[in-house]
Amino acid sequence: MRKTWVIAGVIGVALAAGSAWWTTQAPARAAAAGKDGGKKSEKAAPPLVFRASEVVRPQHQAMPEEVVFSGALAAPRTALVRAKASGTLLSLTVAEGSRVQAGQALGAIDVSDLNHRLAERHAGVEAAQARVAEAERVHRSNEDLARQQFISPNALESSRAALESARAQLKSTRAQLDTAAVGLREARLLAPIAGIVGKRSVLPGEKVSAEQELLTLVDLRELELAGVVGTHQVSKLQAGQPVTVRIEGVDAPVTGRIDRIAPQAVAGTRGIPIVVLLANPQERYRAGQYASASVTLADPVQRLTVPLSAVSQASGQDYVWTVEKGVLVRRIVITGRRQVAQGRVEVTQGLPADVDVLAARFDNLKEGAAARIAPPSGQPVSAASPLADAQGPSAGADGRPATRAR
Template structure:
């Protein structure tokens, strides 16, 4: 029994140690929300400033400013055709020779009639002068002299009529030789040697490729977008290059059937002549309407409904709602509002758990 007190003291000490162990508090860990996120400089995009421009889209084509067609003025047979499609021609150059034997015969006959009428007029004039002398000497009456005056005047009028007939025949003879109305390139030929052509038939079409323009139409309800001098951006079908032009002319009336207004624009750079007739798509650019921040289009989240971007603001991750002023798909950029100076757009997509976390940026060497 002398060991009982010692055993009791050992048991009490063991119980005290167990109680102390139960009352020890667990080690406190830092909340996961305070963990820093590391990014590299390439993950961030600095904000630039730009202006939003209202754009009105259109479709059209390329045309030559100077173009003309050559038509036959008479019915005849083509004896010679001196140009082909693609040939360069000069103004006044002979392109077609028509068979004009009948016209030559009519011209010769008209010239002969004119010569006879002039001879009769000279004879009547000489007769009138002789009768003038006889009247002065008292050998004839005044009535006889005045009759000679009438005969002379009639012969003069007959000569004038014959001269008009000569002019008509000469014009018909000249119509057998067709000349190029402008300097340019032949784009269409619709006559062959030996072919009989009719009056009014188009035989050639010629364009001047040195001066081209855009021809397009816009619905009349968008007429306010049309102003001479406005800038135009456009692309020619088959080419990704964006070109510019200046609106130069506007039709004062809308087409009664399509209710569209036709307009023309002068390209700001020289175009390939092979572009004539090519289809174009473009936009009429209005005066800048608003200014905003220029950011990459692919950094915008939820683009169609409530767009926002992830930004690093004061070294913390924030989700900032924005308003899209303009989307430029060809440049992968957008003009937006809602950001502040100093914001850095993140290309990395975060989630709600990352909000307000501290960010450290590693700078690459």
């Protein structure tokens, strides 16, 4: 009986020791099993599959350069109507927005003072004419007396000097009369140009002074767009070049031409003023509207280009993703000209012309990952979404599915 109990105790101790060893080795077995499973999973990861529409080949094409500048439209033929005499503004026959013709009367100023001054100058001329007539009579009489030697030569010279002085005085008074007449004539409020009243600064009944601004007239048949271009671009422009102008509030662009280019840059900048002339015979556009002008310069060179969406940037470097020999390759590139409207960018270095480039941006891509391009005629699964359950998801750099960048 005692022997039986001893044998049972030995068996129990052995079982307990075996159970403890198995328990202590379980984490190591689990880690090893996980490592082996990860290797098998990594080896079994399917390649990324891209649609044919998501992959492009670089193209050689011309990229015309576009010089763009902007500013507000201005009317070069703008006239300020100013008062040429002080007085009370009796009337203004036009209002803002009224159309006027050159020489049209715009109103009237009380010019009573000018009328009185003009009458005074007329009287001065008449008095000067009388003095001249009297001096001529005296001088003729002195000439007769001098021939008879009744007066001395000095007396004759004195009368001649008096006559010349009277004639000079007559010229002076006539000049004063002409000045008064001109002042009265200019005091009339007449339109200097044909156009539209843009601003009225005074109202009838106000007291105005000489040179005070009364009205602003604007001729809209021709407008100007003044902008600034860089010194590196101005040599490519010249007067007479056609310009495409886009005006705010106007759907269709209009055509203008470069009228003049400043001879030097603005102080403290690298910009040179340039003026574009825009015909506006129908007066559809108004001074002050904001506009953008662009000049297209032909490009004689065929450049290697890719879509703008294919180029990404990291750490100040541009790069593209390519599919080469069944794997993803991240290529650092140097870009040149850009055409935002056409969505193209020039690649000057770093990209061969015969590689497949991802035209869209994707997240979680890993260089060296297996990749392939689905045939256009099939129904491939996009790399932007997980593959079918039978194949498993397309893995990115961190094991997550590759998705299109937003």
